[in-house]
Amino acid sequence: MSSASPALSQTARRRVSARIGGIAESATLAVDAKAKALKAAGRPVIGFGAGEPDFPTPPHIVDAAQGACVDPRNHRYTPAAGLPELKEAVAAKTARDSGYDIKAAQVLITNGGKQAVFQAFATLVDPGDEVLLPAPYWTTYPECITLAGGTPVVVLTDERSGYLPSVEQLEAARTERTKVLLWCSPSNPSGAVAPPELVAEVGRWAVQHGIWVITDEIYEHLVYDGVRAESLPVAVPELADTCVVVNGVAKTYAMTGWRVGWMVGPADVIKAASNLQSHLSSNVCNVAQRAALAAVAGPLDAVVEMRTAFDRRRKTIVELLSAIPGVSCPTPHGAFYVYASVGDLLGKELRGQRPATSVELAALILEHAEVAVVPGEAFGTPGYFRLSYALGDEDLRTGVERMGALLTEAK
Template identity: 45%
Template structure:
């Protein structure tokens, strides 16, 4: 009897962001004075009216199965949101509600990929994209970008990697981990390219409301019916409403893709959490004031972090335009010795920083961005100040 485990499953790498966060929490539980910047979740509480909607649902016994692809009321709320925020008209049968945007992405790649299909993923990328594509029997094709171009790809870059096997392009704006956004003109060019080459665009818009400096989010699906039909929008309530643990994400796509995703989900999870779905309706339809308060705090933290990093000899970073991450350039530390150890890559930098300074950052290797580490400023200003103080002492061999 062959008891070998699945080769495909074995090939999947663990999430580096969750691994760092787990190590940080383990150290903290042991009483170690560690400061963590790995988690991708707002440090704010879920707004009260959303929590009250969930409590009401529990008290009213709304604790049973819902339709597999989500309850009609939440699908309708998503349609209203897409019309209001993005000027996009969708009907409920084009919406699939899932257990978080991460689950939505798994559904997307499962629905569109056949063995050998290629999915273009610009780097730096969110750590889970390539692994999700591999799980769906697709082939991740990494498209390098550089900091000089704000970590954004161009049409010329795309032309170099498109083949007859290209099925889809992943577009994440604002980006995790870089925080950069694509302009309206850039998105128009990408849309035209996708239509000309008949390529799906998986548009991850989970950070759409966390954009700063007067810039605005534009969905690539808004440039006409042709690109809208090829676009699969992925979004959710986790980042905008500080609801990471509630696990509600959603997709908007053409009805054919939505039906396939709904079928897959019906066998995988039965349905998203019923109580969290009610809470998500309250989030989408209710007051949006607290988003602006959260954004103000993020802007203050971002500005301090960027200015401070760029003032430390040997470090640098670009100012992110959205989300709540900073990619810090550490290339100048490579080949240098700190505390008896020579730094050769971002993993060694992050490991030694955690060991000596008790500061948890995510190495860029997991994002396809060697030479960088990612900070999250979704934490208190006190932690940010302390973390930057420690890293400055670390680099000066003063610990």
């Protein structure tokens, strides 16, 4: 029997496709998992990694889910694009919260905001298309762009601009292959909130050049200091036909584990994305959809309480981080993250080592201070740390003080 050709043997040895093999693990979830594993092993690790409210889901939402469990309607397949009543409620909530009037046919219910992001790129992007991606960016965006066959084109920002890109920067990055701009305000990871005038300017620029916008509004309710999160298709109505809004219940209602998000966009795009979802996952869990219905159709009282706590923690963490020599921490106006510059600490001696990157510095902090942070490499901007302040006040203070005590040794 003849042996297989070298090419065939190499193909046979490739157990994972190049497309999937090239995906990096979510850095934020990896940091959170490592912190939890160390805690389970008995180490008093405090984790600032995951963007997850430490509050329980509000009782009226849990009650709705419990009732849904015993309702036989929820024991069967339902429409792949979402429960009709939930789609109607999302349309009403969108008009109420952002002033964007849409129809239920423009809504697709997804398994969390991540699926909405993935499907938005998969529906709009062809191989060879370029996507403008302001950095720092959420770690999942570039992976979704690449999986869709697109090319992320990073537009760098830093603390000097408030982590906000200018239209001039976007224009400099635009080419004839530019198809989409990813927009996220309030931002993960920086907490930046684009002012209304910048939102309008970006929207008009996108319309002028025929560029689609995918805008992530999942932190829309988490804003502080009187700042308002402006929705792009509201600021520039003529953009609505080339704009997809992604959102969900995870952050606003402390429902990260329920996995309900949505896409809003032109009816033809939503229909195409619904066709994809009909093969990818079919309907979202009906019990979770019923819980989401109670969330979006209900009062925002619990949201106000959580935002008050986040605001208090925001002020505390900025004050504590800013007191550490070599750390620069701008005050964020949205979400529940700070994005602190630690570039001045790189290369300095610390516990017998000279960390050259924020990845190495984060590893030292985890080992010697037992504090988990996410290095800026995960968000496209080395030399920074993202810390979530969606954790208890005592842990927040203790964790930053531990980290500060270690970093003051750097010389």
